[in-house]
Amino acid sequence: MRSLCLSLLTGAMLLQTAMADEKAADALSSFQVKPGFRVELVASEPLLRDPVALAFDENGRMFVVEYPEYNQQFAKDKQPVTGSVRMLEDTDGDGQYDKSTVFVSDLAAPSAVACYDGGLFVAAAPDLLFCKDTDGDGRADTREVVFTGFRRLENRTDPSLNTLLWGLDNRFHACTSYSGSEVRAVKHPGEKARSIRNRGFLFDPRTLHFALSSGGGQHGLAIDDWGQEFLCSNSSPVKMLMYDDRYLARNPYLKAPAPAVEITEGGKHTQLFRISPEEYWRQERTRLRNEGKFRGSNEGGKSSGFFTAATGVTIYRGDAWPAEYRGSVFVGEPANNLVFRGQLEPDGVGLVARRADAGREFLASMDTRFRPVQFANGPDGNLYVIDMNRDLIEGAMFLPPELLKKVNVNGGDQRGRIYRIVRENFEQSPLPQLGKATTAELVRLLSHRNGWHRDTAARLIYERQDQSAVPLLKQLAVESDYPVARMTALYALKGLESLDEASLLRALKDDVPEVRVHALRLVEQRVQESKAVRDQLLAMGEDPALKVRYQLAFSLGELKSTTERNAVLASLAMRDGQDQWMELAILSSLAEGAGTVFQRLAHEDAYPRSQTGIRFLTALARQTGAAGRPQETEVVLNSLLQWSAAQEQQAAVLLTLLAAQPEKTRREFLNRHQASLKPIMGRVLEEARAAALNTRLPVNQRLTAIKRLGFAPYAEVWDVFSELLEPQQVNPVQVAAIVQLGQFPDQEIAALLISGWPKMTPELRTKAAETLLSRAAWSGALIDAIEAGSIGRGDLSPARVDLLKQHPDKRLASRVKQLYADRSLARRDEVVQQYQSALKTNGDVASGKAVFKKVCSACHRLEGVGTAVGADLKAIRDRGKAGVLLHILDPNREVKPQYMSYTLVLESGQVLSGMIADESVNSITVRKPDGTSTTVLRINIEEIRSSGLSFMPEGLEKQIDQRTMADLLAYLMSLQANAANAVN
Structure with a gap:
């Protein structure tokens, strides 16, 4: 009987496998691929399901991450499922994987995998795990958390931590997506947790220390042969990281643009050539949008054919395809069932990704279930495509219930395919066995034309720490005819702590610019101790390659400020300063010395009169002022006073210098140089007084004038501001005056605003309150007025x-608590209970929209009304009516970190309160309750702390009764989700 059961079970499994293979084979016929290539199936269900990532170990085994939880929380028959990592093996060497073993099971939302030291690093937010099979049974028996704190966004389906890749620097690199949490290294409990908001995550697998770098992508990270990194997000197919923000960290006075820049020629609206039929629900959504019955962008009336789910950006680095494909960038578009290929071309210090295949896609399928979510370069030199093969790839939370009812959100959760794209005449070679390679063989593999071999060999050299590799690596760094190998050998030497100065000096003179770029990065730690290195760096200002000069501008910041260094930076500014990224690189190296470089450039004949020159000199003045070093500020001022540039330009640069200084320093500076500045400042302020009050001038000119009045003593301009607050003035002028008053330290400001309060509109009162609350003394005056x-x-x-x-x-704080004691109702749950009747009442949508405008629009924006400070409410109806009511009346019951309120105390005494909307290594942007944003340098912050409370306030029941609440709920529940903005 037992043998019969086994036979039946085996027969059922074989039948299931045969049926799955037949379906997968049918899928192959649906593909259209670039001529000269073919698509091969290498693995499919039942060997795997729901694949989202893969990695090959040194012996060619494939480890696949399975993510069956995708959209499961929205399924009609919700099932408690978890993910896993499967080990797939090709036992007969034909290129198709025929054996599957669950290597790690019971993983919550796994999203990435990387091989190391016979085990795996596995991303499964909130943790990054290391799992290893120590007894050889093909299943991991050890599992430890090495990093923790990665936040998985509630109700979102896209993983936060994803795409683990080995980098040239002997560290694993990862994309952190939308995770803004605090991450810590479990093995180093003494180290503080660090915020990874908009940052890249790098870690050393030997020491298990981590570092942060530039980031800004969603799902996908690519590293090319030269170590350049690329990211993507749903509507942004290829982003290039323009700089490593560690360079910004050394200059706290520098504000910089985001490092991740979209480089696809058409961006989101690149025309895509879809060949699959459009899904019914997608067409219906577009129709409703075109008719104005369904909220959200109608994308020009199209249902598809543009980027809305870009994912898995990957650079082809193999050796099995024709040479012209090497370095191409591939992006999956699973919502359109295709794979886009871009050709990277130089564009200044950056790149542009142009469509490589005219009038078609590199790969497209007629099957709407083809969902290419990730890619991998394989040991055989081919590109592997990970097909999640879901019925619905859009995040279900972004589909409105009316259409969602017609979709099986977890359809296909038992499917999954891995394909590879090969040349038509490709023949399978034996799988590599690099785990058995000698150290000498591994060193030779650093010259392999397949990037997978180089990466794996470099990783194994780092794992083994075999010093016998050192002389071989030094020889390779000199003698290899392959420049990528010469560069990789330098990093391998560094990983063995054997990178010598002679090798670096030689590399700084390499014939290939990219090798020189990496030599500059590697030599930075030696510039202070080695005269030979310093001399070589200073001599590279005339390097013929722009990309080398760009890196040099960053690397020179590791040198102390000297006449020679500053001269090179000034020459780079004159030669290449028209490029905004070169300007940034130079400024990053001028935490000290900005004034000296300003002086040198200001006395050049033509430079100060050029558009590039004015822009860069203004940036230098801003940075000099922010640093607040009297000696450098004096240098800039003296240069300005001798300047032959136009009066307007001279005034603009001077005002920038003043505006960047801390308030106290600025006032002292103006007093100290009153006589020398009078010819300039007197003219500026006289013109500003006249322009600010001139109602016939364009509003923008008046706003500029109001800002300039901030440089005068308040006693000299109070009358102007008093007049600007009169009701007869246009609203933008009144707002600008109130905001500018906040920049004065004088106590009289509070009296002016409070006296004018009765004549202010509600909007102006909100602005005035923000100004009054920015200083403790003014806040006290405001509370006095309320008490009175x-x-x-x-x-x-x-x-x-x-x-x-x-x-x-x-x-x-104590006075406010007493004054508003009755706002803190005894128990929130009692209030919620009192409003249950609103759930049973049929509210009026139009009235509810009016309630939203009056009560909620200060912090939320819907249908063009309000300010987008708080959470996006487009999909709030998915919470259900009862959930929405609870959120309104008891916002502190569950507070998401991104919507928590913070208070920043600046060294000037000003106080900023609001949400942290953005932060970089150097600055923090606070969004205030009035909808405005203020960015401050971290260097100017004395204290920052969270209130522990939601930015959304308690006590809204004071403004909304049960009937009105029913109307508001009716309006919010009528909203449709905007699926186009968040698909993957």
Whole structure:
């Protein structure tokens, strides 16, 4: 009986496999691929399901990450499923994987895998794990958390931590997507957790220390042969990382643009040549949008054919395809069932990705279930395509319920395919066995034309730490005719702590610019101790390659400020400063010496009169002012006073120098140089007074004039601001005046704003409150006025009241708590219970929209109304009516980190309160309750702390009764989700 059962079970499995193979074979006929290539199936169900990532170990075994949880929370028959990592083996060497073993099971949302030291690093937020099979049974028996804190966004389907790749620097690199959490190294408990918001994540697999670098992608990271990194996001197919933000960290006075820049020629709207039929629900959504019945962009009336789910950006680095394909960039577009190929071409110091295949895609399928979500370069030199093969690849939370009911959100959760794209005449070779290679063989493999072999050999050399490799690597760095090998050998030497100065000096003179670029990076730690290295760097200012000069501009910042160094930076500015990225690189190296470089450039004949020259000199003045070093500031001022540039240009640069200085320093500077500045400042302020009050001038000119009035003593311009606050003035002028008043330190500002309060509109009162609350003394005057009754208690929004209760000034916070004691109702759940009737009442959508505009639009934006400060509400209906009500009445029951309120105390005494909207290594951007944003340098922040409370205030029941709440709920529940903005 037992043997019969086994036979039946075996027969069923064989039948299941045969049926799956037949379906997969049918899928092959649906493909259209670039002529000269063919698509091969290398693995499919039941050997795997829901694949999202893969990695090959040194012996050619394939480890596949399975993510069956995708969209499961929205399924009608929700099942408790977890992910896993499967080990696939090709036992007969025919290129098709025929054996599958679950290597790691029971993983929550796994999203990436990398091979190391006989085991695997596995990303499964909130953790990064290391799993290893120590007894040889093909299953991991050890599993430890090495890093933790990666946040998986609630109700989102795309993984936060993804795409683990080996880098030239002997570290694994990963994309962190939208995770803004605090990550820590478990093996180093003494180290503080660090925020990874918009940052890349790198870690050393030997020491298990991690570092942060530039980031900004969603799902996908690519590294080319030269170590250049690329990212992508749903509507941004190829982003290039323009700089490593460690260079910004050394210069705290520098504000910089985001490092991830879209380089696809057409960006989101690149025309895509889809060949699959459009899904019914996709067509229906577009029709409803075109008719105005369904909210969201109608994308020009098209249902598809543009990037909306770009994922898995990958550079082809193999050796099995024709040479012209090497370095091509591939991006999956699973919503359109295709693979896009771009050709990378130089564009200044960056690149541009142009469509490589005219009028068609490199690979497209007629099957709407083909979902290419990731790629991998294989040991055989071919490109592998990971097909999740789902019925629905869009995140279900972004589809409205009306259409979602017609879609099986977890359809295909038992399917999954891995394909490879090969030349028509490709013949399978034996799988590599690099795990058995000697150290000498591994060194030779660094010259292999297949990037997988180089990466794997470099990783194994680093793992083994075999010093016998050192002389061989030094020889390779000199003698190899393959420049990539020479560069890789340098990094391998560094990984063995054997990179010598002679090898670096030789590499700085290499014939190939890319090798020189990496030599510059590798030599940075030696510039202070070696005269030979310093001399060589200083001599490279005339390097013929722009990319070398770009890296040199960054690397020179590792040298102390000297006349010679600053002269090279000045020459780079004159030669290449028209490129904004070169300008950034130079500025990053001028934490010290900006004034000296300004002086040198200001006295060049033509440079100060050129557009490039004015822009760069203005940037130098801003940085000099922010640093606040008197000696350098004096140098810039003296240069300006001798300047022969136009008066307007001279004034603009001077005002930039002043504006960047801390408030106290600026006032002292103006007083100290009153006599010498009078000819310039007197003219500027006289013109500004006249322009600010001239109602016949364009508004923009008046706003510029109002900003310039901020450089005068308040006592000299109070009358102008008093007039600018009168009701007869246009709204933008009144707002600008209120904002500019916040830049003065004078106590009289509070009196002016409070006296003008009765004549202000609600919007202006919000702006005035923000200004008054920016300084403790003014805040006290505002509370005095509320206590006296000259300002109504209701004029302060609940959000502002809650923030005031957390004010750094304890006395002020105590007064507010007493003044607004009745706002803190005894129990939130009692309030929620009182409003249950709103759930049973049929509200009016139009009335609810009016309620939203009046009560909610200060922090939320819907249908063109309001300010997008708080959470995006487009998909809020998916929470259900009861969930929405609970969120409105008890916002602190569950607070997402990105919507928590913070208070920043600046060294000037100003106080900023709001959400942290963005942060970089040098700066923090705060979005305030009035919808405006302020970016401050970290160097100017004395204290930062979270209130622990949601930015959305408690106490809205004071403004919304049960009937009105029913209307608001009706409106919010009528909203449709915008699926186009978040698909993957």
